[in-house]
Amino acid sequence: MRGNAVFITAVLALLMISAGCIAGTVRLQNDSAKRTEEARYVQLEREYVREMQTILNTEGFINSGVMLTRTVYEDNSREYHIAIHHGRFDSLSTGEKEALVEELKSAVFEEEDCSFIYSLTGNA
Numbered sequence: 001m002r003g004n005a006v007f008i009t010a011v012l013a014l015l016m017i018s019a020g021c022i023a024g025t026v027r028l029q030n031d032s033a034k035r036t037e038e039a040r041y042v043q044l045e046r047e048y049v050r051e052m053q054t055i056l057n058t059e060g061f062i063n064s065g066v067m068l069t070r071t072v073y074e075d076n077s078r079e080y081h082i083a084i085h086h087g088r089f090d091s092l093s094t095g096e097k098e099a100l101v102e103e104l105k106s107a108v109f110e111e112e113d114c115s116f117i118y119s120l121t122g123n124a
Contacts, residue, residue: 041078044109045070051107052082059100061086077113083121090122 049066056064065085072078082104089097101118108116 041070041111044111045080048107048109052084052104055103055107056084056086059103061088075113078111078115080114080116082116082118084118085121087123089120092120 045068049068052066053064056062056066061084063086065083067083067085069081069083070078071081084104092100097120100120104118105116108114
C-alpha cells in the first residue's frame, strides 16, 4: 500500500512538472511572437519617418524635426502622433499646411488598426 502511494505521488509530481514546462513553453512562444511583431512595427516606423523627412526635404523644409509617438491600445490598435517642426511653417497658409499633411499621409504604412494624427509647428 505504501509503495502505491509513493508511486502515485511521483506520477502526480511528474504531471505537475510537465504541465509547468508546457505552460512555460507556450508563454515563451507568445512572448517571442510579440517581440517579432514589435520589431516589425519599429522597422515600419523608422522607414516612415525617413520617408516623411525625404518628402519634407523635397518640399523645401530641410532639417525638419519629426517626432513620432505611438500609443498601443489593449486591442493592439495603434495611434500615431506625428509632430513636425520647421520655422517656415508659421508663414504657410492653412491650405498649404493641409496640402503638406495630405502629402505626408500618402506615405503612411499600410497596417490595419493604425491611425495617424499630424501637427505642424513653427517658431511662434
